[in-house]
Amino acid sequence: MSNVDFEQYEEFDYSPYNDSDGAPCLSDKFLRSRDKRINILHGSVRSSKSIASLLKFLGAMMSISDEQHNVILGAYSHKTLRNNLIDPLFSIVKRFRLDELVDFDYERETHIKWNRNKIVLIGFNNDSALGRVQGLTAKYMLIDELGLIPEEPFNMAYTRLSERDACFWATMNPTNPNHWIYRKWIHNTNLDSLMNVWNYQLWDNPHLPSEYVDSLLATYPKGSVEYKRYILGEPVAEEGLIYDNFNSDEHLFQYNNNDDMVFDEYYISTDYGPGSVSCALLTGLKREHDGNIFYVLDEYYYDIKEHNGHGLSDEELSDKIAELAATIDKKITKFYLPHDATSLYNNIKSSLKYIFYKRLKIYKPDTLADISVIKDLFYKNKILINTECENLIRGLESYRWDPKATMRGESRPLKVDDHLVDSLRAPIIDNYRGRKNYEALTWGG
Ligand SMILES: Nc1ncnc2c1ncn2[C@@H]1O[C@H](COP(=O)(O)OP(=O)(O)O)[C@@H](O)[C@H]1O
Numbered sequence: 286m287s288n289v290d291f292e293q294y295e296e297f298d299y300s301p302y303n304d305s306d307g308a309p310c311l312s313d314k315f316l317r318s319r320d321k322r323i324n325i326l327h328g329s330v331r332s333s334k335s336i337a338s339l340l341k342f343l344g345a346m347m348s349i350s351d352e353q354h355n356v357i358l359g360a361y362s363h364k365t366l367r368n369n370l371i372d373p374l375f376s377i378v379k380r381f382r383l384d385e386l387v388d389f390d391y392e393r394e395t396h397i398k399w400n401r402n403k404i405v406l407i408g409f410n411n412d413s414a415l416g417r418v419q420g421l422t423a424k425y426m427l428i429d430e431l432g433l434i435p436e437e438p439f440n441m442a443y444t445r446l447s448e449r450d451a452c453f454w455a456t457m458n459p460t461n462p463n464h465w466i467y468r469k470w471i472h473n474t475n476l477d478s479l480m481n482v483w484n485y486q487l488w489d490n491p492h493l494p495s496e497y498v499d500s501l502l503a504t505y506p507k508g509s510v511e512y513k514r515y516i517l518g519e520p521v522a523e524e525g526l527i528y529d530n531f532n533s534d535e536h537l538f539q540y541n542n543n544d545d546m547v548f549d550e551y552y553i554s555t556d557y558g559p560g561s562v563s564c565a566l567l568t569g570l571k572r573e574h575d576g577n578i579f580y581v582l583d584e585y586y587y588d589i590k591e592h593n594g595h596g597l598s599d600e601e602l603s604d605k606i607a608e609l610a611a612t613i614d615k616k617i618t619k620f621y622l623p624h625d626a627t628s629l630y631n632n633i634k635s636s637l638k639y640i641f642y643k644r645l646k647i648y649k650p651d652t653l654a655d656i657s658v659i660k661d662l663f664y665k666n667k668i669l670i671n672t673e674c675e676n677l678i679r680g681l682e683s684y685r686w687d688p689k690a691t692m693r694g695e696s697r698p699l700k701v702d703d704h705l706v707d708s709l710r711a712p713i714i715d716n717y718r719g720r721k722n723y724e725a726l727t728w729g730g
């Protein structure tokens with residue numbers, strides 16, 4: 286008996302990869318293809334890369350008939366490994382009634398037993414990944430979201446594929462064309478004889494609901510980075526403005542505190558540079574059936590340069606934040622502080638306990654994922670900013686990608702005038718979902 290609790294997995298609702306006329310789609314061709322040593326599926330989100338590569342992996346595992354082998358199953362983190370590979374793998378296993386083959390140690394999550402073989406599980410963001418991979422000899426490897434994985438442990442894992450007919454499959458969403466994966470692998474003609482590359486577009490998945498495809502087409506204008514990445518599956522560099530879809534026609538509103546504009550929740554968020562800028566935002570949230578709308582109501586902005594180099598103490602900033610909260614006669618639902626603002630946190634905890642009792646929340650940024658959610662919400666007109674918030678508006682209109690990082694294949698914002706733009710993230714990222722059927726795409730997933 287397998288120790289995997291298959292009760293908790295939904296049986297995968299498998300359908301073949303044919304279009305409505307019965308013609309084979311890209312995943313069908315991939316599944317029928319002869320594997321080379323290197324097999325990379327890159328392109329559009331939700332285009333069936335991960336499921337198809339899992340099916341291929343399953344076929345390879347079923348074909349092992351001789352002595353026991355190691356294989357590697359890898360993803361960015363243990364969490365994504367579980368969500369993107371292990372859980373879908375178990376629901377596919379359930380669908381094909383292969384339960385008896387697998388055993389999984391849920392507590393340690395180090396490996397899955399597959400007959401007499403061992404599937405070694407690697408979360409590549411973990412410091413121990415390199416060491417764990419180093420000692421292995423492996424026959425197969427499947428990696429999800431290769432674009433997020435650091436180069437060194439990946440190279441090490443690749444060298445472990447030393448058995449006869451060893452090969453790997455990897456999937457990834459489009460990223461910057463200077464990324465090492467494109468430069469050193471996908472576009473490396475020396476690897477041609479060893480490598481199959483499959484470039485997916487959104488239409489390559491025949492199982493996506495047409496409303497979903499239509500909603501993406503309606504949201505992202507042709508020519509935008511998002512259109513090229515999400516729909517055409519092309520690698521595109523981040524260049525120029527980050528929020529290039531933010532504009533004064535659609536994303537600003539006039540707010541008068543005497544108005545009868547009432548919100549379902551109110552947030553304060555802050556960012557803080559003792560030697561530069563200290564700032565805070567007051568944001569209101571309205572619940573809507575198709576996703577929450579955020580209204581940035583007011584800002585507090587203090588630039589040390591405009592005050593002869595005099596910075597604010599924690600006490601002074603706490604007082605200013607209390608004044609901002611007092612401009613509305615409502616309870617603040619949550620107050621978000623950056624993860625590295627320990628002394629401010631302690632100060633607010635003691636001096637402003639009466640306002641923020643049990644409502645302080647530390648926010649740890651995930652820069653690229655946060656940016657793609659916020660940009661997505663600008664596309665959907667779910668973020669509106671009071672015309673009076675001039676510093677925030679200036680920040681949004683000038684927030685740029687760092688061109689030097691882009692050249693190196695990395696994606697990073699320039700750290701210029703970004704304090705209010707950063708403060709905007711926490712209340713939104715923590716509360717944007719609203720309804721289950723509302724989904725923001727992120728380039729990571
Ligand atoms: N063979 C299949 N049968 C049924 N649904 C599928 C199949 N392959 C993919 N899908 C559906 O398409 C969705 C997206 O596929 P996925 O492989 O996760 O895309 P990607 O990895 O390209 O983002 C899956 O969650 C699943 O609902």
Ligand SMILES: [Mg+2]
Pocket residue numbers: 331334335336369429456730
């Ligand atoms: Mg995927």
